[in-house]
Amino acid sequence: MDKNKYPFANLNDQDLQQVNQLEKKLSEEKGEEVILIAYEDDNNQ
Secondary structure, three states: OOOOOOOEOOOOHHHHHHHHHHHHHHHHHHOOOOOOOOEOOHHHO
């Protein structure tokens, strides 16, 4: 993946809390650590 094409998404505190909750839920369900990364898609502008 080209890092220049997909910059990190600018998430507010509420968005980050939702991502953290989903990471925790998925980790518990899978029995292994899950880490989610949010990128912006500059190609859809």
